[in-house]
Amino acid sequence: MTRTSISHPWEELKRLAELGDASLLHQYFEGLSGGEAARALSRLSSELQTKVLTTLEPEDAADVIEEIPEAQAVDLVEHLSADDAAAILTAMPSDEQADLIAAMRDDDAEAILSELSPQEASEVRTLADYASDVAGGLMVTEFLSYAETATVGDVVNALQSGAEEYAGYVVQYLYITSERGSLVGVLPLRDVVLARPSRAVAELMVSEPLSVVDSTPLDDLSDIFDRHELLGVPVVDSSDRLVGVVKRHDVEEAFAERADSDYLKSQGIVGGEELRSMPLWRRSRRRLSWLSINVILNIAAASVIALYQDTLTSVIALAVFLPIISDMSGCSGNQAVAVSIRELTLGLVRPGELVRVWTKEVAVGAINGLVLGVIVACAAWLWKGNAFLGLVVGSALALNTVFAVSIGGTVPLILKRFRVDPALASGPVLTTLTDMCGFFLVLSLATLALSRLVG
């Protein structure tokens, strides 16, 4: 126990929460990073967490909520009363409001929405209805738009009078709309600086600007920001009306979150998110739903061994090599899975290119299988002094390595094609197939060479 030597920021937070002083709490969070705030909050009881959020001014509480992981934010807000939650929500930007509401239990979300003004509630509802990985779900509704009939002077005046309110806005671009509300141009703020006040906005703006419809998926948005040095892209609805702006930052954040989530899924964390501050039963249930599928698949794969009990009884040394072949083939296959998932995410490979991926993997698998096979063969030979035992287990591992990388490389592409999440399902499919094939190879080769192995 090194308790005394570590600084515990949550002990300070606990003290401040019990004190109940809004400005001291505000100061405390000012000095913390998002990770540190999340860490300190997760150590408090849910009563004290509630006390912290209700003691802070709603704006400050909103800042804290925005900085911590979403899963934890949802937990915290669900513990608040609906009117406290609504006050904090009102102080958040539109996209964060919508994300939080969309991630909450329906009854909690409804309770909070009913505390908002009808107009605000309807805006949040509209945003929360979008999937979280399309332009509509990623956009903010805080943007600056002006009529196409305005002059530069009008724009500067409008900017000056609203300077305070626009603090959180995307102000690098001003959007110019027609009378019907459809987007007709974009005016970079830079150009406003450099232009005479009397000039018409319509002359100065970039007309036919780049825009996306609200249903544009994350991958396409990411491509757009890859290709264009823009901080934000305007979003229009199906009737071409300007409805929001999707910011580069939010697209990159969503893309990074998906990579994190894929990693957790590939290791069997269903939903792609677990924090140890979540309730025990939820953590256990999510992990278990993946494990229990795996245990059934594992039993099915191991039943191949049961078919060869006679061979095993004659050459008990084989039992030592079965787990080695299972583990090593799993390792080789998972390397291929990881490269395929990464190349799919980067768009370097399409789900149809099975033959290309397979050819590339077989070459690597043949080299690596040969090396691993020789290592295991030598180990078997040295241990039992029987070269045939080495030959059996070594060639089984070599062949199964080629099989494992073939399966590992192609399965993510096939799953993607059938719209199954490759990060979640590739591992179990791979392990089951390579285990079955590996056990079959060792034990059937051993059965063929039985006379050379016994005695």
Added chain:
Amino acid sequence: MTRTSISHPWEELKRLAELGDASLLHQYFEGLSGGEAARALSRLSSELQTKVLTTLEPEDAADVIEEIPEAQAVDLVEHLSADDAAAILTAMPSDEQADLIAAMRDDDAEAILSELSPQEASEVRTLADYASDVAGGLMVTEFLSYAETATVGDVVNALQSGAEEYAGYVVQYLYITSERGSLVGVLPLRDVVLARPSRAVAELMVSEPLSVVDSTPLDDLSDIFDRHELLGVPVVDSSDRLVGVVKRHDVEEAFAERADSDYLKSQGIVGGEELRSMPLWRRSRRRLSWLSINVILNIAAASVIALYQDTLTSVIALAVFLPIISDMSGCSGNQAVAVSIRELTLGLVRPGELVRVWTKEVAVGAINGLVLGVIVACAAWLWKGNAFLGLVVGSALALNTVFAVSIGGTVPLILKRFRVDPALASGPVLTTLTDMCGFFLVLSLATLALSRLVG
């Protein structure tokens, strides 16, 4: 083979490369995303890749190079002649130049640097010497700075006269420096728009602005951008001189790349990057360096089984359950590893908090171990009609699940503390320890209950 039904953008690229028309090639890449460009290029022979890059105008070639994954970009540039590479490099922003040079083989990098002007070469060298995950390695040196004695009018004039050149700059903030070159203030472009030309910059600027020293690590930068709504933060050297600007975009990109790289490492891709367009030998060698460590550890773990050959010969059914226990414990342990690596990255847990993580994991492990143990026990009982066999394998799996999550949860923290990369090393450590413990538990429990299991 579905060859005819898929569109092959690289066949078009091949045709255009052979044609050798710079403007057609430029048009072609204009319409592609980064992923598509990378995918098309990776399908060409290295001669044609070189032809594409040398046919394009250096500015256009630089745009292509910036959009594709760095590992592929390095390969492409290393195949160019030093003067072609230097021409393209000159057209890139400073941070991309430095990243590329830092990732190349030393002799290739030197050959290219010797083609640059001495001043440019020295700038690239300075940037490339920074680690890629500190402010100095992430910053760009393209920024706008003005003397503290300037007026708003001076700044607007300077901006107007250089408008063309500043296209790729961070223009949202103007940096104000003292005569000695040290940073004294920041002036948001917004404020320039709203101010009278006669006002002094020194009155208007935010003095004592936020800045970071060039050695600030990625995690701290990410925290700063988390906490402040800024697009860029000025970077100063140890003598307080303004040397660059680190952009939010670059910090987020580096953070996302680290998550991707951690995922690949956790699956045994050494170096955290592999594209199937890389040479076969490099791919094979990197994967093999991880596999060969694993096979040795696997053999060591399986040698536990060799100690119990008599028990195994008496109860051959146990051989079926050894791989199941090994695989399932691996799955449970890897879930704990994934959550720990994620919480370490988010800063939610510190390497010292072993006891807290262990307590949280033991609770989940106990529940999940019980469920999995009962499933496997039932399978064994049903198969062999022997309740004691079920009891032995079920309780071994239950106990080993608790062991696996304890190891899986804490090993990443311990590795991090000793500055070993947890993403790369956690898996092998986990698998070896849980296999050993699992085999020992099944076989020693079976040895104790041997009289009940035989017959």
